[in-house]
Amino acid sequence: EAGVTQFPSHSVIEKGQTVTLRCDPISGHDNLYWYRRVMGKEIKFLLHFVKESKQDESGMPNNRFLAERTGGTYSTLKVQPAELEDSGVYFCASSLRRGRRYNEQFFGPGTRLTVL
Amino acid sequence: DAKTTQPNSMESNEEEPVHLPCNHSTISGTDYIHWYRQLPSQGPEYVIHGLTSNVNNRMASLAIAEDRKSSTLILHRATLRDAAVYYCILRDVNGGATNKLIFGTGTLLAVQP
Numbered sequence: 001e002a003g004v005t006q007f008p009s010h011s012v013i014e015k016g017q018t019v020t021l022r023c024d025p026i027s028g029h030d031n032l033y034w035y036r037r038v039m040g041k042e043i044k045f046l047l048h049f050v051k052e053s054k055q056d057e058s059g060m061p062n063n064r065f066l067a068e069r070t071g072g073t074y075s076t077l078k079v080q081p082a083e084l085e086d087s088g089v090y091f092c093a094s095s096l097r098r099g100r101r102y103n104e105q106f107f108g109p110g111t112r113l114t115v116l
Numbered sequence: 117d118a119k120t121t122q123p124n125s126m127e128s129n130e131e132e133p134v135h136l137p138c139n140h141s142t143i144s145g146t147d148y149i150h151w152y153r154q155l156p157s158q159g160p161e162y163v164i165h166g167l168t169s170n171v172n173n174r175m176a177s178l179a180i181a182e183d184r185k186s187s188t189l190i191l192h193r194a195t196l197r198d199a200a201v202y203y204c205i206l207r208d209v210n211g212g213a214t215n216k217l218i219f220g221t222g223t224l225l226a227v228q229p
Contacts, residue, residue, distance in 0.1 A: 043219040091159050107159030
């Protein structure tokens with residue numbers, strides 16, 4: 001089966017610009033998560049969708065970050081305006097809601113964001 | 117979520133077993149023990165999980181202490197491809213709890229040829 005895909009793989013933008021990251025989960029996975037690792041720190045949870053609904057957005061750092069998952073398929077994470085401290089790697093993961101493997105989160109390769 | 121403690125780094129020789137320890141002394145009764153690993157330049161990858169009993173799968177084995185305050189991930193024959201950061205994560209799967217994973221610093225495993 002196709003894995004989680006993320007686009008772009010790299011993005012370099014200037015401070016104050018807008019960037020939109022996209023994540024395509026594994027087909028049939030209702031759960032979709034966003035995580036990020038900034039400045040060499042630990043990977044941190046951002047938010048969790050169940051289909052198109054936000055189940056948990058406790059990790060979103062501030063209102064410059066907007067995540068959407070219209071139709072419950074792919075998701076976008078928009079950063080507007082981007083700041084220097086937003087630089088890092090943004091990971092998307094997906095998982096089933098039920099079944100034998102529902103505990104497993106499948107991660108994409110990440111999008112490396114550099115804000116200059 | 118309960119915290120876990122892992123050594124910062126470990127070394128192993130190729131084709132030898134590797135035992136990666138994890139302490140979780142404040143684990144609750146509904147916490148599952150998950151292990152993920154992150155290969156260089158890739159996203160994290162699920163390895164194994166368990167609750168009370170030892171678990172085996174094609175990638176590894178998970179040995180859980182009787183009091184559940186510690187666990188050990190066992191790679192039976194390390195290969196160069198197993199060089200990665202290994203994360204031990206507790207996840208409360210009690211009804212309604214969030215599914216989020218809380219990553220620590222993990223253990224960086226180096227495998228020598």
